Amino acid sequence: MGFFKRLLGSEKKASGKAVDRSGDLSPREELLVEVAAVLYSLPFVLAVSRTANGYGVQYRVNGAFTRMNLESLFLATREMTPKGRSHHVRQFFTALTMPAPLPDLWEDVRENVLPVIRPASFGPQASREESNAVVARHLMPCLRVMLVAELPESTLHVRHEHLAGWKISEEEAFKAAFANLARLVDPVIDARETQKSPGLPVMFPDVYESSRLLHPGFLASSIAKVRGRPVISIPARTTLLVMGDENRDLVNQLCAHAQREFESNPHCISPALYTLDDAGCVVPYLRPGTDELAVRVRQGHALFALREYELQQKSLEVWHEAEGVDTLLSDFTLHNRNTDGYPLAWTMWHKDQDMLLPDADLVSIDDDKGAPFIVSFPLARRLAPECFELVPDLWPTRYRTVAWPEPQVVERLRAATVDLATVEAE
Numbered sequence: 001m002g003f004f005k006r007l008l009g010s011e012k013k014a015s016g017k018a019v020d021r022s023g024d025l026s027p028r029e030e031l032l033v034e035v036a037a038v039l040y041s042l043p044f045v046l047a048v049s050r051t052a053n054g055y056g057v058q059y060r061v062n063g064a065f066t067r068m069n070l071e072s073l074f075l076a077t078r079e080m081t082p083k084g085r086s087h088h089v090r091q092f093f094t095a096l097t098m099p100a101p102l103p104d105l106w107e108d109v110r111e112n113v114l115p116v117i118r119p120a121s122f123g124p125q126a127s128r129e130e131s132n133a134v135v136a137r138h139l140m141p142c143l144r145v146m147l148v149a150e151l152p153e154s155t156l157h158v159r160h161e162h163l164a165g166w167k168i169s170e171e172e173a174f175k176a177a178f179a180n181l182a183r184l185v186d187p188v189i190d191a192r193e194t195q196k197s198p199g200l201p202v203m204f205p206d207v208y209e210s211s212r213l214l215h216p217g218f219l220a221s222s223i224a225k226v227r228g229r230p231v232i233s234i235p236a237r238t239t240l241l242v243m244g245d246e247n248r249d250l251v252n253q254l255c256a257h258a259q260r261e262f263e264s265n266p267h268c269i270s271p272a273l274y275t276l277d278d279a280g281c282v283v284p285y286l287r288p289g290t291d292e293l294a295v296r297v298r299q300g301h302a303l304f305a306l307r308e309y310e311l312q313q314k315s316l317e318v319w320h321e322a323e324g325v326d327t328l329l330s331d332f333t334l335h336n337r338n339t340d341g342y343p344l345a346w347t348m349w350h351k352d353q354d355m356l357l358p359d360a361d362l363v364s365i366d367d368d369k370g371a372p373f374i375v376s377f378p379l380a381r382r383l384a385p386e387c388f389e390l391v392p393d394l395w396p397t398r399y400r401t402v403a404w405p406e407p408q409v410v411e412r413l414r415a416a417t418v419d420l421a422t423v424e425a426e
Helices: 002-007 027-041 071-077 082-097 160-166 170-184 209-214 216-220 248-264 292-323 377-383 407-415
Strands: 045-050 056-061 064-069 113-119 136-140 143-150 155-157 230-236 239-244 273-276 282-284 333-336 343-350 355-358 362-366 373-376 388-390 398-401
Touching: 027 045, 027 056, 027 071, 027 082, 064 292, 071 082, 113 170, 113 209, 136 282, 143 170, 160 170, 170 209, 209 216, 209 230, 209 239, 230 248, 239 248, 248 273, 248 292, 292 333, 292 343, 343 355, 343 377, 362 377, 362 407, 373 377, 373 407, 377 407
Parallel strands: 343 362
Antiparallel strands: 045 056, 056 064, 113 143, 136 143, 143 155, 230 239, 230 273, 273 282, 333 343, 355 398, 362 373, 388 398
């Protein structure tokens, strides 16, 4: 039992005894032990351990380091019987860690590839090997578009090594996936207004419903059929909700529905709301001002960003420690103002430190000359553009600090110190 005691933090030395489940383990800890046992038994898995922070495990597969948060798996299995859970856990990690059989020719899989929307944190976060990386593109803050291949007995997220084997480019793969999506999506929206549900005139219950967000004609057709600006929710893979924002109460209900679905669904995507800009592109839905509804809408985006940055930071910390990288990861901190609940995200910038800063609303600047002062982070990047370098392979966005501003620029920044009681995000 020693390996599993060490996993739970109760023993330091290894032992060859069988797993003892007679102890008073919580359901969450039982799942953790079961996951570790399954991983330890799989032929391609090495170095299984519990993550230092959070509820998860970390392991190596074919030399690539992976960190897996178990919250979603716990939600997906908590109502199963012990036998059913064991079967699900083994199937899940076997499919995740063992090489999946793929058609050798692109022609044999082309029509089965589709684009899907996933949170930025989806999938292994620590591998920096290009061949192991999932094929993905940035969609909106904290969201990525990935490709999946529907195989006879499984669904596979396409990786760069697959494209290399098929001898096609990323552009070719995305083009084929979107063509397949167009065949599946009916661009006509039946815009039924109802006061009984959360005012959700569109709801398509199948595994690719959220992918409709990627079809230009589908959402464009909603503009003339809903009242006000179209408001879109994709809290989980199987749910896409569209309504108009003319009725404030319905928008409020949609916020609550999206948050509940996001928190309870093991295949969650986003608790935030989205809309279309003048060019017909999907963008975050925000309302001006600091009234109750504007604050609630903004909180959905802020909480989503907080979750994604926390998961990203934990993954980067593990990776940096393993690779000996000496870069300070600045926190993404969320503060809800006491007076009106308005969410403000802030981070910290220290002089003469190699740092990776998240894309926050505000930045606290410490120049070693008195108390730190807080300014708009977008303003800081405009006044001192030479000090920040966008890290292209990190999503959500982070900026590396590569210089410290000249004294006159520091004084301009200090003069732009914000009033936290009244400031609004840019």
